[in-house]
Amino acid sequence: MVEAKPEAVKTQGLFKRFGAQIAVAGVDLLVPRGSFAGLVGPNGAGKTTTLSMVTGLQRPDGGLIEINGHNVWRDPVKVKSRIGVLPEGLRLFERLSGRELLLYNGELRGIPRDEVARRADELLRVMDLVESQDKLVVDYSTGMRKKIGLAAALLHNPDVLFLDEPFEGVDPVSANTLVDVLQRYTSSGSTVVFSSHVMDLVERLCDWVSVMSRGSIVAQGPIDSIRNGRSLNEAFLDLVGVRGGGEEGLSWLGSSSA
Amino acid sequence: MVGLFVRLKLRLISGNLRGDTVKQVGFVLTSLIALACAAGGFALFALLRLASPDIASNVAIVAFTVFTIGWILVPLLAFGLDETLDPSRLALFPLTARQMAAGLFAASATGPWPLASLVALAGAVAGLASGAGGVLIGVLAVLLQFALCLVASRAVTTALSATLRSRRGRDALAVGAVLVIVLFQLPGLLANRGLSGDPAALLDSLASALRWAPPGMAAHAIADGGLAGLGELAVVAATVAVLTWLWIAALRRSLVTPDSSNQSGGAVRRSRLGGLLPQGMVGAVVAKELKYARREPRGRIAWLMPIVVTGVLTFSLRGPDGWEGPLLAIGPACFAAVMIGVQAANSFGIDGRSLWMNAVAFSTERDVRTDFAGRQLAVAIIAVPLLLVLSVAASLIMGRPAWIAPAVFTAWGVLGVGLGVGAVTSVLVPYTLPERINAFSGAAPGQGGEAFLGSMAAMLGAGLLALPVMLPVFLGLTWASVLAVPYGLLAAWGGRRLGGVIGHNRLPEIVAAVSRPT
Numbered sequence: 071m072v073e074a075k076p077e078a079v080k081t082q083g084l085f086k087r088f089g090a091q092i093a094v095a096g097v098d099l100l101v102p103r104g105s106f107a108g109l110v111g112p113n114g115a116g117k118t119t120t121l122s123m124v125t126g127l128q129r130p131d132g133g134l135i136e137i138n139g140h141n142v143w144r145d146p147v148k149v150k151s152r153i154g155v156l157p158e159g160l161r162l163f164e165r166l167s168g169r170e171l172l173l174y175n176g177e178l179r180g181i182p183r184d185e186v187a188r189r190a191d192e193l194l195r196v197m198d199l200v201e202s203q204d205k206l207v208v209d210y211s212t213g214m215r216k217k218i219g220l221a222a223a224l225l226h227n228p229d230v231l232f233l234d235e236p237f238e239g240v241d242p243v244s245a246n247t248l249v250d251v252l253q254r255y256t257s258s259g260s261t262v263v264f265s266s267h268v269m270d271l272v273e274r275l276c277d278w279v280s281v282m283s284r285g286s287i288v289a290q291g292p293i294d295s296i297r298n299g300r301s302l303n304e305a306f307l308d309l310v311g312v313r314g315g316g317e318e319g320l321s322w323l324g325s326s327s328a
Numbered sequence: 329m330v331g332l333f334v335r336l337k338l339r340l341i342s343g344n345l346r347g348d349t350v351k352q353v354g355f356v357l358t359s360l361i362a363l364a365c366a367a368g369g370f371a372l373f374a375l376l377r378l379a380s381p382d383i384a385s386n387v388a389i390v391a392f393t394v395f396t397i398g399w400i401l402v403p404l405l406a407f408g409l410d411e412t413l414d415p416s417r418l419a420l421f422p423l424t425a426r427q428m429a430a431g432l433f434a435a436s437a438t439g440p441w442p443l444a445s446l447v448a449l450a451g452a453v454a455g456l457a458s459g460a461g462g463v464l465i466g467v468l469a470v471l472l473q474f475a476l477c478l479v480a481s482r483a484v485t486t487a488l489s490a491t492l493r494s495r496r497g498r499d500a501l502a503v504g505a506v507l508v509i510v511l512f513q514l515p516g517l518l519a520n521r522g523l524s525g526d527p528a529a530l531l532d533s534l535a536s537a538l539r540w541a542p543p544g545m546a547a548h549a550i551a552d553g554g555l556a557g558l559g560e561l562a563v564v565a566a567t568v569a570v571l572t573w574l575w576i577a578a579l580r581r582s583l584v585t586p587d588s589s590n591q592s593g594g595a596v597r598r599s600r601l602g603g604l605l606p607q608g609m610v611g612a613v614v615a616k617e618l619k620y621a622r623r624e625p626r627g628r629i630a631w632l633m634p635i636v637v638t639g640v641l642t643f644s645l646r647g648p649d650g651w652e653g654p655l656l657a658i659g660p661a662c663f664a665a666v667m668i669g670v671q672a673a674n675s676f677g678i679d680g681r682s683l684w685m686n687a688v689a690f691s692t693e694r695d696v697r698t699d700f701a702g703r704q705l706a707v708a709i710i711a712v713p714l715l716l717v718l719s720v721a722a723s724l725i726m727g728r729p730a731w732i733a734p735a736v737f738t739a740w741g742v743l744g745v746g747l748g749v750g751a752v753t754s755v756l757v758p759y760t761l762p763e764r765i766n767a768f769s770g771a772a773p774g775q776g777g778e779a780f781l782g783s784m785a786a787m788l789g790a791g792l793l794a795l796p797v798m799l800p801v802f803l804g805l806t807w808a809s810v811l812a813v814p815y816g817l818l819a820a821w822g823g824r825r826l827g828g829v830i831g832h833n834r835l836p837e838i839v840a841a842v843s844r845p846t
Contacts, residue, residue, distance in 0.1 A: 125688060127836060146691040146692075147692060161682050162685070165623040170616075170619065173612070182607065205596070222685070
């Protein structure tokens with residue numbers, strides 16, 4: 071690794087509109103290699119659309135996307151085998167069991183069957199899913215679905231992992247498992263990009279943050295430079311430019327009033 | 329309490345319509361149809377006065393029974409249409425089961441369809457009753473019959489509500505819905521086969537059996553109009569009372585039984601046959617598709633339908649004025665092959681929202697083509713033996729074993745053509761299959777056009793491409809059926825090649841098209 075390594079993720083002027091609404095208005099996302107990166111922003115900021123375009127699931131209307139220096143849309147062969155994806159909404163093959171889902175994913179990516187089975191067994195054990203490995207995914211709880219989704223995304227040992235709201239609706243125990251696995255993964259030099267609006271979690275896990283608002287990046291860089299002495303939550307609210315007043319009204323609420 | 333529930337129901341109906349023009353138009357249409365049904369039902373019952381008293385009372389007996397069955401089945405199949413139907417939503421309110429039963433009863437009597445039923449049933453008084461006493465008994469009988477419909481329907485939905493909310497219950501129900509539709513075809517089939525030449529005799533035997541069930545008694549009481557009628561009404565009233573008691577008991581139980589819909593189902597067996605499949609992408613896709621055909625209700629229905637339709641076709645073609653010659657055996661098998669082929673016209677539909685998993689892994693045209701190869705192989709693994717059985721059965725039923733070979737070869741060829749065309753339509757006009765219980769609506773809201781276009785294109789395309797093999801066989805050159813199988817293989821290969829090229833370029837669009845919210 072003598073030469074300058076290209077960034078893990080780099081987009082330039084990424085643009086997408088749905089009808090009259092502009093969802094992503096020229097995003098220049100930058101994620102250095104080996105970082106644990108958080109993509110934060112309020113609902114509707116364009117995080118999901120950006121991640122779908124970066125992972126090749128949604129066609130951008132304009133702009134450039136490179137992963138490890140390879141263009142996602144012009145060179146999918148080089149990109150797709152090196153990335154893992156967990157999109158929003160827990161959309162999985164519902165009528166396969168957790169184990170079958172992993173085997174399907176592995177074989178789809180051309181990994182030999184024995185190797186897939188070995189990796190699947192290990193992943194199921196680490197994710198604490200051994201007991202429910204033969205149950206259908208349709209019967210899984212939210213936490214179990216996130217864990218099996220992450221296992222499927224990790225199975226082919228990708229360089230870059232994209233996770234859309236991986237901790238939403240997950241119980242603390244499963245969240246802890248997810249965090250453990252992800253930290254182990256990044257400590258070996260791989261890159262994680264995940265979207266979230268849980269600031270505490272981003273602050274605790276990430277070393278790189280990109281803040282999105284209304285379809286563009288309003289700040290990005292190492293987490294300490296974004297925080298600049300404040301808590302990430304305060305920094306985020308300042309950057310996004312919304313400070314709500316919760317003091318007025320609701321005078322009847324609480325036990326002090328009649 | 330009764331007034332409150334009626335207002336709740338009315339508010340739910342109006343709230344559902346607020347700000348949605350399509351729904352408003354739909355509601356107006358539904359109300360108009362309900363009005364027409366009410367008027368039509370009333371008029372038809374009233375017309376019974378023109379028939380002989382015997383026939384009139386027989387028709388009324390059968391009609392009342394059908395009404396009751398309809399009231400029990402329709403809410404079951406359409407569970408979820410009416411939010412007041414689900415007692416678990418009301419479990420947290422401080423209501424006794426008795427209060428709740430009264431309220432739910434009132435709520436279920438509110439709405440266009442219950443009122444239409446009441447009006448239609450009232451027609452029986454106009455059609456059957458004689459004299460002032462007859463009218464009095466008639467009005468009582470109609471009210472009791474209406475109450476019977478409501479209470480029976482409520483008792484059944486409440487007793488099954490826990491099951492209906494669980495995943496397994498809904499799966500079973502989706503398949504059950506198909507069976508109900510098939511059952512409704514049976515009378516027509518039987519009549520078609522000429523089991524009973526005389527409709528009046530058939531009606532008579534049917535009515536004499538149904539006469540002693542509560543709905544039959546209510547109908548008979550109107551026609552009778554005397555003391556015997558009063559006695560029958562007492563029985564109907566007792567039935568309503570018993571059903572109400574059962575309903576309240578079920579309600580009481582469902583209010584304190586925890587919602588089991590989120591409890592996980594059992595484990596599935598690991599497939600032992602999986603090891604026989606080739607390694608790699610083809611094997612993985614075949615294994616997944618075969619599991620989906622077995623575990624997904626839409627998959628089960630997709631395979632049930634060709635079997636049922638072919639069976640019906642075989643029996644209805646066989647008759648004095650049916651078709652002649654080898655077509656009798658070849659027709660049904662080919663028809664089944666076309667039906668299976670048309671289901672392949674939207675291959676990605678059942679994958680739906682999970683198709684992204686394939687899309688993030690596929691990077692070349694070859695990947696998409698291999699996916700199609702797996703899907704085609706999976707269909708063939710089920711369809712090839714199935715078509716063989718259907719061909720043998722059809723030929724043997726016709727008494728012509730010699731037709732087995734041409735029938736099965738032609739059907740296999742048609743299947744190949746259908747799969748080939750399906751691979752192309754799957755990538756050109758993909759659409760979302762709805763996940764609701766109702767297994768009959770074809771596509772997600774707003775995609776009806778795509779669904780129609782896709783199936784039409786698949787049928788026309790497959791029909792035209794299959795002509796070179798079907799035509800000579802249908803014209804009597806049965807030896808030409810030998811060529812059907814290689815021709816079908818060629819078509820399937822060509823289809824998946826073309827589908828691979830187009831599909832690779834359209835992957836994001838296909839994923840979006842099959843992932844619409846339903």
